[in-house]
Amino acid sequence: xxxxxxxxxxxxxxxxxxxxxxxxxxxxxxxxxxxxxxxxxxxxxxxxxxxxxxxxxxxxxxxxxxxxxxxxxxxxxxxxxxxxxxxxxxxxxxxxxxxxxxxxxxxxxxxxxxxxxxxxxxxxxxxxxxxxxxxxxxxxxxxxxxxxxxxxxxxxxxxxxxxxxxxxxxxxxxxxxxxxxxxxxxxxxxxxxxxxxxxxxxxxxxxxxxxxxxxxxxxxxxxxxxxxxxxxxxxxxxxxxxxxxxxxxxxxxxxxxxxxxxxxxxxxxxxxxxxxxxxxxxxxxxx
Numbered sequence: 001x002x003x004x005x006x007x008x009x010x011x012x013x014x015x016x017x018x019x020x021x022x023x024x025x026x027x028x029x030x031x032x033x034x035x036x037x038x039x040x041x042x043x044x045x046x047x048x049x050x051x052x053x054x055x056x057x058x059x060x061x062x063x064x065x066x067x068x069x070x071x072x073x074x075x076x077x078x079x080x081x082x083x084x085x086x087x088x089x090x091x092x093x094x095x096x097x098x099x100x101x102x103x104x105x106x107x108x109x110x111x112x113x114x115x116x117x118x119x120x121x122x123x124x125x126x127x128x129x130x131x132x133x134x135x136x137x138x139x140x141x142x143x144x145x146x147x148x149x150x151x152x153x154x155x156x157x158x159x160x161x162x163x164x165x166x167x168x169x170x171x172x173x174x175x176x177x178x179x180x181x182x183x184x185x186x187x188x189x190x191x192x193x194x195x196x197x198x199x200x201x202x203x204x205x206x207x208x209x210x211x212x213x214x215x216x217x218x219x220x221x222x223x224x225x226x227x228x229x230x231x232x233x234x235x236x237x238x239x240x241x242x243x244x245x246x247x248x249x250x251x252x253x254x255x256x257x258x259x260x261x262x263x264x265x266x267x268x269x270x271x272x273x274x275x276x277x278x279x280x281x282x283x284x285x286x287x
Contacts, residue, residue: 006030006102007119009088011038013045014273015053016138017148018106018131023058025124026104034062034097036088040069044139044274049156056152066091081109085116142273146227157276159268160229163261165253170232173252176262228269247279 006026012019026033035054039047047065055063066088073083092100103114104122114121125131133148142149142157149157163170248268250261271279 002098003031004029004101005032005034005098006104006122007034007036007088007100007117008104009036009038009084009113011043012050012054013043013135014138014142015050015057015150015153016131016133016135017150018125018128018133018135019054020057020150021131022104022106022124023054023061026102026122027058027061029104029122030102032062033058033060034064034092034100036064036066036091038066038084040067045277049277053150053152053156057150062095062097064091064095064097081113082116085113089117139273141270142276143227143269143271147225151224154224154227156280157273158224158227158229158280159247159276160231161247161265161268162231162249163252164249165251165257167232169252169254169258170230173258173262173265174230 006029008019008023008026010019023033023035035058037047037050037054039050047067051063051065054061068087068091070083070087073080073087077083092098100117100119102122103110103117103119104124105113106124106126106128110121110123128134131148133145138145138148146154163173248264250264251257252261268276268279
């Protein structure tokens with residue numbers, strides 16, 4: 001008996017938990033799931049990132065990239081699903097992928113696209129009742145909708161900001177920003193400051209293995225759930241700047257710097273998805 005094969009298609013700009021739910025649903029219903037990512041050269045988010053996020057989240061799916069631009073298959077063309085089905089059939093044949101049995105979708109075009117693929121349409125959460133998120137909202141303000149991002153995406157947006165200067169100013173900064181729900185609490189040290197991830201670079205055990213400790217912070221599940229970490233560096237920044245690999249180091253050694261740093265944290269918190277991703281990529285390249 002032939003195995004049941006399902007198809008999920010999308011742009012995934014960005015990949016989010018609504019997409020994850022759709023793919024999981026398909027996996028539960030089929031023996032094999034093919035995920036087709038469609039991209040153009042004008043997309044806000046590079047296709048390479050999106051392919052990586054899907055692969056890291058669903059390593060067992062068959063991932064196919066369609067980078068062909070089809071101007072006539074625009075949203076206002078009622079025949080667009082038919083045109084896309086024709087191109088996807090060609091692509092699947094090229095990848096030596098057999099016939100599709102079910103097309104899983106939460107979009108209006110699903111019925112016509114599935115029929116054109118000679119497959120059965122399976123409608124999943126079309127009203128966004130189970131996963132109430134839209135890609136547009138995530139593109140505008142990712143931190144405000146952080147919980148709807150898969151871990152693979154969160155890791156590429158995670159902000160680890162180093163703070164240098166006197167501890168009293170640092171504590172004031174923590175108190176001022178502790179209401180931000182995307183700021184984490186991570187039990188890295190015994191410093192009892194709530195609602196912010198604390199990494200105390202002045203403690204002896206941190207000096208012995210800073211890069212390892214940094215990686216522990218970056219991979220910590222609780223940190224990923226919130227996405228923002230403050231690392232207290234004291235006054236020893238120059239010596240360990242490379243080891244810590246923070247996306248930015250802010251100073252709070254006087255009132256003026258404190259105010260500027262506070263504004264900078266707010267600016268980071270309000271960044272859109274693309275700017276936040278580019279910020280992380282720049283920090284990675286520096287190190």
